[in-house]
Amino acid sequence: MEHGAKVRARYFAALHPSVCMAYFAAAIGLTLACSHPAAAALSLAGGTAFSILLRGGKETANTYKFVLPMFLLIAIGNPLFNHRGATMLFMLFDQWITLEAISYGLVSACTLSAIIVWFACYQQVMTSDKFLYLFGNVAPNTALLITMTLRFIPKLKKDAADIAAAETMLNGKPQRLTQKLGAVMRRLSVLLTMSMEAAVETADSMRARGYGEARRTTFHLFRFDTRSAAIMAAVLSLAAVCTAGRIYGYGYMEFYPRIYALDTDAGGAAMLAAFAAVMFMGAILEMKEAAVWRSCGLTE
Amino acid sequence: MALVRIDGINFTYAGAKRPALINASLEINEGEYVLLTGASGCGKTTLIRQIKPELTPAGAREGSITYDGVAIESLNTKRAAAEIGFVQQNPDNQIVTDYVWHELAFGLECMGLSVGVIRRRVAEMAAFFGMESWFRSKTYALSGGQKQLLNLAGALAMDPRLLILDEPTAMLDPLAARELLDAVGRINRELGVAVLITEHRLEQVLPAADKVAVMERGRIISQGRPEETVRNLCRSGEGDRLFFGMSAPVRIFAALGREELPLTVRDARLGLKRILGDKKAQPLSIDAPKISAEPILSAKELWFRYDAKGADVLRGADISLCEGELMCLLGGNGAGKSTLLSVLCGLNKAYRGKVKLDNGKKLCMLPQNARTLFTADTVLGELMDASDGDEARARAMAERLELSGLFDSHPYDLSGGETQRLAIGKLLLRDANVLLLDEPTKGLDAYAKLQLANMLKGLCKEGAAILAVTHDVDFAAQYADECAMMFDGGIISRGEPHEFFGGNRFYTTDANRIAGDIAPGCITSGEVASQCKKLLQ
Numbered sequence: 138m139e140h141g142a143k144v145r146a147r148y149f150a151a152l153h154p155s156v157c158m159a160y161f162a163a164a165i166g167l168t169l170a171c172s173h174p175a176a177a178a179l180s181l182a183g184g185t186a187f188s189i190l191l192r193g194g195k196e197t198a199n200t201y202k203f204v205l206p207m208f209l210l211i212a213i214g215n216p217l218f219n220h221r222g223a224t225m226l227f228m229l230f231d232q233w234i235t236l237e238a239i240s241y242g243l244v245s246a247c248t249l250s251a252i253i254v255w256f257a258c259y260q261q262v263m264t265s266d267k268f269l270y271l272f273g274n275v276a277p278n279t280a281l282l283i284t285m286t287l288r289f290i291p292k293l294k295k296d297a298a299d300i301a302a303a304e305t306m307l308n309g310k311p312q313r314l315t316q317k318l319g320a321v322m323r324r325l326s327v328l329l330t331m332s333m334e335a336a337v338e339t340a341d342s343m344r345a346r347g348y349g350e351a352r353r354t355t356f357h358l359f360r361f362d363t364r365s366a367a368i369m370a371a372v373l374s375l376a377a378v379c380t381a382g383r384i385y386g387y388g389y390m391e392f393y394p395r396i397y398a399l400d401t402d403a404g405g406a407a408m409l410a411a412f413a414a415v416m417f418m419g420a421i422l423e424m425k426e427a428a429v430w431r432s433c434g435l436t437e
Numbered sequence: 438m439a440l441v442r443i444d445g446i447n448f449t450y451a452g453a454k455r456p457a458l459i460n461a462s463l464e465i466n467e468g469e470y471v472l473l474t475g476a477s478g479c480g481k482t483t484l485i486r487q488i489k490p491e492l493t494p495a496g497a498r499e500g501s502i503t504y505d506g507v508a509i510e511s512l513n514t515k516r517a518a519a520e521i522g523f524v525q526q527n528p529d530n531q532i533v534t535d536y537v538w539h540e541l542a543f544g545l546e547c548m549g550l551s552v553g554v555i556r557r558r559v560a561e562m563a564a565f566f567g568m569e570s571w572f573r574s575k576t577y578a579l580s581g582g583q584k585q586l587l588n589l590a591g592a593l594a595m596d597p598r599l600l601i602l603d604e605p606t607a608m609l610d611p612l613a614a615r616e617l618l619d620a621v622g623r624i625n626r627e628l629g630v631a632v633l634i635t636e637h638r639l640e641q642v643l644p645a646a647d648k649v650a651v652m653e654r655g656r657i658i659s660q661g662r663p664e665e666t667v668r669n670l671c672r673s674g675e676g677d678r679l680f681f682g683m684s685a686p687v688r689i690f691a692a693l694g695r696e697e698l699p700l701t702v703r704d705a706r707l708g709l710k711r712i713l714g715d716k717k718a719q720p721l722s723i724d725a726p727k728i729s730a731e732p733i734l735s736a737k738e739l740w741f742r743y744d745a746k747g748a749d750v751l752r753g754a755d756i757s758l759c760e761g762e763l764m765c766l767l768g769g770n771g772a773g774k775s776t777l778l779s780v781l782c783g784l785n786k787a788y789r790g791k792v793k794l795d796n797g798k799k800l801c802m803l804p805q806n807a808r809t810l811f812t813a814d815t816v817l818g819e820l821m822d823a824s825d826g827d828e829a830r831a832r833a834m835a836e837r838l839e840l841s842g843l844f845d846s847h848p849y850d851l852s853g854g855e856t857q858r859l860a861i862g863k864l865l866l867r868d869a870n871v872l873l874l875d876e877p878t879k880g881l882d883a884y885a886k887l888q889l890a891n892m893l894k895g896l897c898k899e900g901a902a903i904l905a906v907t908h909d910v911d912f913a914a915q916y917a918d919e920c921a922m923m924f925d926g927g928i929i930s931r932g933e934p935h936e937f938f939g940g941n942r943f944y945t946t947d948a949n950r951i952a953g954d955i956a957p958g959c960i961t962s963g964e965v966a967s968q969c970k971k972l973l974q
């Protein structure tokens with residue numbers, strides 16, 4: 138929830154952090170566990186849809202600027218360098234290109250792209266305060282340290298800018314490289330002195346309020362409401378179905394030496410349906426929320 | 438029984454030769470509002486830190502301090518943390534966490550309270566201080582006033598019986614300072630929390646205080662009810678350093694030799710009417726020396742914005758500065774004063790309009806945080822740094838700025854006034870002769886302001902030109918050659934201080950508010966007093 142930034146995560150942003158965490162764990166974990174063309178495609182499609190709804194088309198396109206080259210690299214690279222597999226298609230540079238290697242390259246590229254897209258969504262939803270809430274009670278002092286760092290960074294930036302301005306005022310704009318280096322060193326030293334002085338006052342302020350007197354609790358503003366409970370139940374049961382299916386052997390494809398998968402029966406179909414439900418749950422909930430908002434007259 | 442009883446304590450800092458506190462005694466009763474005042478460096482901070490065990494500096498102490506009947510050394514640490522709240526000077530450095538709601542909860546988290554309890558207490562605090570609209574903001578995005586209010590609320594959330602505030606408004610502009618002091622007053626009146634505050638802005642704190650203690654060189658030289666203490670101080674002599682810090686009502690009445698000393702503008706107005714009846718003074722005639730007409734720094738119709746999509750901060754601002762002139766630029770928050778300075782000194786560039794500086798002149802800006810200029814470990818080192826190692830020049834500059842006794846001090850150990858002077862000294866050694874100052878009087882006590890003003894006037898006599906952005910109306914009225922008012926990105930009026938303030942009813946000095954109708958044209962307490970004396974003869 139950045140101040141002033143456009144808040145797009147309407148539905149997920151307001152869910153309890155444990156639910157968000159469970160959802161992303163399920164989506165990313167299952168994507169990793171299921172090496173299967175259908176699963177990889179579903180995950181990539183679901184994650185991309187979720188990303189567009191959460192972060193907007195522009196941001197998603199930015200992610201793809203990185204994802205697409207990586208996808209091509211793996212998809213083309215694997216058959217070029219990996220010659221395992223029984224179905225030989227043609228010769229290239231005196232090496233056999235096999236169907237299995239091409240398929241495997243495509244599926245791994247797809248899986249890896251999906252995971253990157255999912256992590257981009259994760260970053261949008263799981264803001265620092267949510268993360269700290271989840272781990273604050275396990276390690277309260279580490280959580281406090283992270284909080285303090287997050288508070289310190291913008292202050293450091295501002296101080297650095299002020300110091301740079303003052304330095305320019307005193308010594309003019311540095312011209313030569315040696316002058317520039319000197320200026321940087323001076324600024325750093327001033328910044329360090331100022332920060333240490335500030336740290337003394339911060340420490341005083343902490344001690345004045347009883348830091349170290351008792352085991353810290355970690356305060357938060359989150360509530361586990363009925364909506365969170367419902368989504369949590371859905372995520373857990375769907376993830377359980379997928380896990381059971383995966384343990385039985387569905388949702389996995391052998392590539393070498395020959396492509397083989399155990400998914401032609403009803404069980405396999407059920408497993409993929411549950412998998413698809415997990416992957417598209419985020420996008421569908423956000424879409425539903427957007428529609429509800431429109432019907433309430435809440436337009437952007 | 439007193440809540441806090443300080444009984445004849447002496448305190449010497451570890452490694453120091455002379456004691457910082459000498460035979461100091463003070464009592465704070467339950468629910469009492471106590472003001473501790475005195476020139477900077479007199480030992481106020483040292484004294485109040487003795488009452489907060491976590492913050493007591495290292496050193497040797499004699500004498501006893503009790504809190505609620507318990508010796509302060511043996512007070513339960515958890516109790517001390519919760520029941521004695523402490524707010525320091527710097528709003529920024531006291532904040533520990535990144536969100537407002539988290540900062541409010543910090544002390545309660547340390548006490549190990551459950552989330553449910555904290556939630557309720559935090560909600561109470563937010564409601565008491567009216568923080569709802571910025572409750573979920575990041576702390577770095579707050580204004581200085583909001584930050585300090587947050588620090589106050591964070592201390593109050595622990596449910597203290599005593600709040601100690603160490604110059605809480607020193608870094609705030611007057612409006613934010615007033616809001617903070619109002620909040621302190623409410624805490625005292627509505628919740629019955631005892632308050633011990635050190636503060637330079639006496640005009641607002643004096644009427645609210647139950648007791649005033651005055652310190653000088655480590656001793657408490659006077660204490661009692663505000664009126665009595667003020668009377669004692671005024672009797673002790675006009676040249677006294679502390680007298681400069683008194684508010685306009687007190688100074689006017691003391692100069693008239695009256696026994697009763699009003700503490701507020703209202704009482705002073707009524708008091709003067711009673712003394713003078715219907716008598717009215719002749720309008721004050723001013724023979725202000727005309728400054729040479731050719732400006733050395735001029736800017737015409739400056740337009741500036743920080744980013745393309747943002748709003749204009751400067752909207753056609755004009756300004757000109759002549760040689761030997763001290764100009765004060767006044768105006769509310771967000772009027773664009775600091776922005777104008779940054780454009781004049783070239784840190785930002787106006788997208789329309791030009792800044793013209795005469796050949797051979799060098800313009801420098803003193804940043805609001807003067808410490809950003811300091812790079813060395815000693816005062817002499819700072820000056821040598823700016824004089825490129827020329828020790829004779831550095832020493833001469835120190836002589837001129839009355840810093841000679843402080844050569845070996847660390848720049849961070851200087852008082853507010855000394856910090857300002859050292860920073861200005863560095864700029865002067867770089868041959869600056871057009872100075873832009875951003876809030877130079879912030880956090881200075883009245884005597885330090887006087888010293889600064891004398892120094893600035895001296896520089897102007899030698900041909901420097903100074904433009905100071907300030908909120909300090911009294912400073913501008915007393916020392917400026919010219920005042921300019923900035924509003925909505927432009928200069929809306931400018932003039933000699935008497936004509937500038939004389940016509941205003943609201944935006945003016947306390948002296949003018951008190952006697953604007955009786956002694957027209959008077960804007961300082963000295964002028965009001967001398968006009969009234971004439972009437973009484």
